[in-house]
Amino acid sequence: xxxxxxxxxxxxxxxxxxPSPEMALVRDAMRLAVTDGTGQGANVAxxxxxxxxxxxNGAGMFVAFAPKERPSxxxxxxxxxxxxxxxxxxAGHVLHDLPAxxxxxxxxxxxxx
Numbered sequence: 215x216x217x218x219x220x221x222x223x224x225x226x227x228x229x230x231x232x233p234s235p236e237m238a239l240v241r242d243a244m245r246l247a248v249t250d251g252t253g254q255g256a257n258v259a260x261x262x263x264x265x266x267x268x269x270x271n272g273a274g275m276f277v278a279f280a281p282k283e284r285p286s287x288x289x290x291x292x293x294x295x296x297x298x299x300x301x302x303x304x305a306g307h308v309l310h311d312l313p314a315x316x317x318x319x320x321x322x323x324x325x326x327x
Contacts, residue, residue, distance in 0.1 A: 248278070280309065
């Protein structure tokens with residue numbers, strides 16, 4: 215059986231919403247993939263995107279959700295013959311250009327005391 219991007223949706227929901235400490239660790243790693251790793255093309259200011267690059271059936275893939283806390287947005291990009299980093303760049307453009315009414319509110323940054 216061949217997997218498709220749609221097959222990943224239940225896993226994306228679990229990654230984004232499972233409150234267990236193990237999944238929190240995975241979310242932290244996914245955030246690092248976007249801020250410091252192969253998913254940097256999806257690092258959109260104010261969205262706190264968490265994502266993972268990879269391959270599926272010869273396509274570069276990027277799977278992500280935002281914001282990290284209380285996710286309300288998910289995206290899966292598959293680009294045949296491309297890299298996961300390329301797919302992250304496409305996701306970054308889509309997320310950057312979201313209409314204001316679809317953008318999740320970023321958590322407020324608390325001043326240091």
